[in-house]
Amino acid sequence: xxxxxxxxxxxxxxxxxxxxxxxxxxxxxxxxxxxxxxxxxxxxxxxxxxxxxxxxxxxxxxxxxxxxxxxxxxxxxxxxxxxxxxxxxxxxxxxxxxxxxxxxxxxxxxxxxxxxxxxxxxxxxxxxxxxxxxxxxxxxxxxxxxxxxxxxxxxxxxxxxxxxxxxxxxxxxxxxxxxxxxxxxxxxxxxxxxxxxxxxxxxxxxxxxxxxxxxxxxxxxxxxxxxxxxxxxxxxxxxxxxxxxxxxxxxxxxxxxxxxxxxxxxxxxxxxxxxxxxxxxxxxxxxxxxxxxxxxxxx
Amino acid sequence: xxxxxxxxxxxxxxxxxxxxxxxxxxxxxxxxxxxxxxxxxxxxxxxxxxxxxxxxxxxxxxxxxxxxxxxxxxxxxxxxxxxxxxxxxxxxxxxxxxxxxxxxxxxxxxxxxxxxxxxxxxxxxxxxxxxxxxxxxxxxxxxxxxxxxxxxxxxxxxxxxxxxxxxxxxxxxxxxxxxxxxxxxxxxxxxxxxxxxxxxxxxxxxxxxxxxxxxxxxxxxxxxxxxxxx
Numbered sequence: 001x002x003x004x005x006x007x008x009x010x011x012x013x014x015x016x017x018x019x020x021x022x023x024x025x026x027x028x029x030x031x032x033x034x035x036x037x038x039x040x041x042x043x044x045x046x047x048x049x050x051x052x053x054x055x056x057x058x059x060x061x062x063x064x065x066x067x068x069x070x071x072x073x074x075x076x077x078x079x080x081x082x083x084x085x086x087x088x089x090x091x092x093x094x095x096x097x098x099x100x101x102x103x104x105x106x107x108x109x110x111x112x113x114x115x116x117x118x119x120x121x122x123x124x125x126x127x128x129x130x131x132x133x134x135x136x137x138x139x140x141x142x143x144x145x146x147x148x149x150x151x152x153x154x155x156x157x158x159x160x161x162x163x164x165x166x167x168x169x170x171x172x173x174x175x176x177x178x179x180x181x182x183x184x185x186x187x188x189x190x191x192x193x194x195x196x197x198x199x200x201x202x203x204x205x206x207x208x209x210x211x212x213x214x215x216x217x218x219x220x221x222x223x224x225x226x227x228x229x230x231x232x233x234x235x236x237x238x239x240x241x242x243x244x245x246x247x248x249x250x251x252x253x254x255x256x257x258x259x260x261x262x263x264x265x266x267x268x269x270x271x272x273x274x275x276x277x278x279x280x281x282x283x284x285x286x287x288x289x290x291x292x293x294x295x296x297x298x299x
Numbered sequence: 300x301x302x303x304x305x306x307x308x309x310x311x312x313x314x315x316x317x318x319x320x321x322x323x324x325x326x327x328x329x330x331x332x333x334x335x336x337x338x339x340x341x342x343x344x345x346x347x348x349x350x351x352x353x354x355x356x357x358x359x360x361x362x363x364x365x366x367x368x369x370x371x372x373x374x375x376x377x378x379x380x381x382x383x384x385x386x387x388x389x390x391x392x393x394x395x396x397x398x399x400x401x402x403x404x405x406x407x408x409x410x411x412x413x414x415x416x417x418x419x420x421x422x423x424x425x426x427x428x429x430x431x432x433x434x435x436x437x438x439x440x441x442x443x444x445x446x447x448x449x450x451x452x453x454x455x456x457x458x459x460x461x462x463x464x465x466x467x468x469x470x471x472x473x474x475x476x477x478x479x480x481x482x483x484x485x486x487x488x489x490x491x492x493x494x495x496x497x498x499x500x501x502x503x504x505x506x507x508x509x510x511x512x513x514x515x516x517x518x519x520x521x522x523x524x525x526x527x528x529x
Contacts, residue, residue, distance in 0.1 A: 005408050200391050206349065207454070208379035209406040211372075 009213065013220020016193055017228075024225055027189040031229030031284060032236065034178040035277050039237045041171035042276065043269060048167045050264050052131065052160045059131050062151040063141045065122040071095070074122035077146050081124055084140045089127040095120045121148070131157045179280065186225060186288025190218050194293050201296045211297045219289040226285025230277040237273060241266050301325040301348060301458065301491070306357035308343055308513075317343045318513045321357070325491060327457070330484040332500045333493045334524045335510035341493045344510075345462050348491075349383060350374045362457045379407050382451030382459040382488075386466035388443045390435040396422070396446050397431035403450045417453060425449045425479060441472030448479060458489040465496055473499060497525040 017024045063081065065074040071094055081090050093101070098120040103112050124147075128137055138152040194201065204214050245263035301324065308318040318340045325331050335341055346352045348361050350369065359366040362380040369377060390399050400421060401414045409417070422428050425445040435443050444464060451459055461480060465473035477492075477499050484490040494500060500507055507522030508515060 005405070008405060199389060203389050203391065203402075204406055205375075206378060206383050206389075207403040207406050207450070208375040208377075208381075210375045213406060 005213070006216075009216040010220055012217035014224055016217055016221040017224045023189050023192060024221075027185055027225050028229045028232065030185040031182050031226060031281060032233040034182040035230060035233035035280060036236055036240070038171075038175045038178050038280070039233060039273055039277065040240070041167075041174050042273070043237070043241060045164075045167045045171045046269055046272075047264055048164055052164050055131065055160060057127075059128060059134070059153070059157065061126040061128065061134065061138055061141065063124040063126055063144070063147045064149040064151070065124070066146050066148040067121060069122070069146055071122060073146065077144060078124070080144045081126060081141065081147075084137060084144075086129050086133045086137045087126055088129045091125045091127075093123050093125060095122055098123060132161050179284070182229075182280075182284045183288050183291075186222055186284050187292045189225070190222050190289045190292035193221065194218060194296050198296060205297075214297060215290060215293050218293040219286050222285035222287075222289025222292075223282060224285070226281035226283070226288070227278065228281075229284075230281030233281075234274050234277045237277075238266060238270070241269075300327050300360070300362060300489070302358065302360040303344075303347075304358040306347070306359060307355045308340075308347065308352070309355050316355075316513055318347075318354075321513070321515055323508060323515060323518070325458075325489060327489055328484070328487055330481065330490045330503075330505045331492070332503070332505055332507045332522075332524070333491060333510065334495070334500060334507060338512075339510040340513040341510055342462070343513075345383075345460055345493060348460060349381060350377055379454060380457045382448075382454070382456035384444070384447050384451050384459065384461040384464045386463035388435070388440075388447045388467075390443060390446055390450075392435055395432050395434055396427060396438070396449075399435065399446055400449045400453050403453050407454055409454075418449075421449045421453045424452070424483075439472070440468050441475055444468060444472075444476050445479065448476070448483070452483060452488075456488065458491065459483060461490070461492045461494075463494055464492065465494065465499065470498075477503065500524040 065077065074094075075092055078090055078092055081087060095117040099112075099115075099117045102120070103109060106112075126137070126141065128134060134152050134154050134157040138150045138154065141147055141150045201214055245266070248263055303321050303323045306318055306321040307316055309316040321340075321344075323344075333341055333344065343352070347354055347359060347366065350366060353366070361377060364373070364377045364380070366377075391402065394402060397418055400418045404414045404417060419428065419431070422431055425448050427442060427445050427449065430438065430442065430446075435446065438446070444467075448459075448464075451461075459480065464480070465476050468476060473496060477496075480490050480492060481503065501523055504521045506520045507517070507524050509517040509522070509524065
């Protein structure tokens, strides 16, 4: 295809968007609406993931060493613990350190005058790579000779995992449904455009136009609408996200919940959101346009 | 050049064939009238020649293309060697006369420079050199058919196929169109005209092929159409 021919087809496609005024507007509006809903669920999923990621960074398993082991023997277990998969980092805390840490949480130090460090055990603070594998990692720690007891908050981990799974599945299912709706809407718009131009298409076929020559303006029309929809939805998502995240921050305030949860700044999610919107918008536009024109190319 | 040999066409759901063992050869530069009553198979022949339908049997060659084996993606190449004219003109309403003709060149990838050179020439050939900026609805039926002829002609086809080109025109305009087609033929293009117009056919004294019930019943140089009714 020659450059001047491609330029002509591009122009025809763009002209098509504006000559089908209301239909194009409706199509762009539906695509924007679908992308906003998809984007909203993706934002929730991203924030939940980030939140769980933070929790993972902070989550730790405590492995208490058998009382019978000396500090030197207890320290020698570190290599075994490090070799367990899913262990990201390990910190040894001796009896004395454990007592100091404990005492530091109280103001009145006279409470500990009669207690010595033997009340505490040597321990390892074990940091995990993946919180979802907390159960199996705890089991592996228990199996290490010299570890007397393992303390892992698996219940909380399971709760987070459940929340993350539900959000991810809902986001995925909803996105797929909305993708089909957008595709259908785009295809209907271009199909109508193709129907109103069926005589023109028949003439094109009769004078020897190739299928790609006929198809390209409709694909361009779909693409322009897809990109417009993606751009509009991105701007609205930006506005809505900032508004919602500032409201959440305001309502949680500086209490514990506010300290635990902070929405990701928009700048951090902006690039993936824009890329996702554009890719989906372009795909919907191109496929919708190509699907719509298919029936007219059979003669 | 058009060659049809033992061509059979039966439409799905029909027991009776629409065309039966049809043999017809049109040599380069010929002017041929294809006539016959409704349902005789004339339109089917046009659809076969333009690759809209495929035959159930026999051989068909149109301007170097073997239509038994032609691949779908080569149909545009076949159609670029043909110029097709319809009874209802099939012009694009929101394009000017110039744009309607230029459109056919654009479709086949002609450059802007070639379009600017060729379209005025063809419009002059059909006598519409002053109508380039007008819309089809502003023209008479005869003028609209001239635009359609210009469009069919603009890519210099080897063969022009005219399907009832005068069906919507009064006798005077019909004669004008037929004279124009003869002029095009004299310039070297093969012309096949499907028509019902007895007077026109008989006035021109060209080769006449008569079809009836899908069978070729007469093929005569300087033939006469309408003997059966008279």
